[in-house]
Amino acid sequence: MQEVLAADFTVELLLATEAFHKENSRLTDRQRTPVEIATVAELVRAGTLESNNAAIAVVRTKENRPLVAEPGEIALVLDDIRDPGNLGTILRIADWYGVRKILCSDTTADVYNPKVISASKGSFTRVAWWYGDIQPVLKAAAGQADFAAYGAFLDGDDVHSLPFGRGGYLIMGNESNGIRPEVGQFVTKRVTIPRFGDAESLNVGIATAVLLDNWRRVLNQ
């Protein structure tokens, strides 16, 4: 909750216990957050998460501002990631690997879904997202110099030996169907995590982490 108060959310109302309010008045005073004091029982009743026992913030949803990868920056593109748990996990992974921009197709799970917020473990306060039609966005980006879009496929280049570029987009596709062809057409490099055993695939969150880990390792060398 401290992460929400410290982030760039507009908090319309903070429902908090007396104790939480006292401990965090520095944060709420600075932002002139409207606060109402509540009991733990009231918070548990009002919330949707399992363990709301200190405070609940009512925040204004953010403006849906377009995001692009600046030169040398890695941005994530999610093409139809449907599972809220996967999306939350991906926010956390992006936050770990210093990826600050996530472009989501209209059909990707809603970031304000409580399961996404919960799985993100606070990382939703540190990454920016945009929802919309990703095809024209990638089309416009593809016209720029140094455009690079890495797409996760099962038949791409081995990421263990790939010379990843300085920045660009990492595109992750739907849990069952992968990247749609209309989005895949903008992929400049198909990439694959090498397999050493027999599982058919990796979960999309796991794959996102392994790909970002390989990318960051190459940049860091």
Place this chain on the structure above:
Amino acid sequence: MQEVLAADFTVELLLATEAFHKENSRLTDRQRTPVEIATVAELVRAGTLESNNAAIAVVRTKENRPLVAEPGEIALVLDDIRDPGNLGTILRIADWYGVRKILCSDTTADVYNPKVISASKGSFTRVAWWYGDIQPVLKAAAGQADFAAYGAFLDGDDVHSLPFGRGGYLIMGNESNGIRPEVGQFVTKRVTIPRFGDAESLNVGIATAVLLDNWRRVLNQ
């Protein structure tokens, strides 16, 4: 389900639709599996998974045989992994990275939990597990030549530049508390996934995948 029939489980009874039985009689005949024909409605009522619409197998739980990493082999040690979803995901990751042996502390989630089976996406048929007190097992292994145990900590050596050895144990700890000291004493190398952003930690399944990916990459070079 075909993966279960093809694996080394003793199937005590297979409840299957007429259609499934016809398609897979080669597998069931070979193993002399007792089969009972059921309707889809009966299968859905009898099962605990969401989409049991073709067959349900009643399998004998496996004998709890000790497992050790042979020279040049990677084995996984799970010290108190409580979440069934995490355990299932870890089975799938182990299967992807060709890790065939998983040593679980007594307090690790039960592999026969339906959530584990479901999250493993069939990989539970291709990895072996053992449950018990992992401390004496590691103590005995530590007496062998070339013993190596890599433990995931937040303050270990950077896995992007670590010269992983040919084989050994990868120890992953509890979701909240990490590796217990009594297990950690056998770790020969503390390892860490480098962080480039601000998330406090990675999920234990994600961390397992990234560590195995780094280990396999080094061995493959």
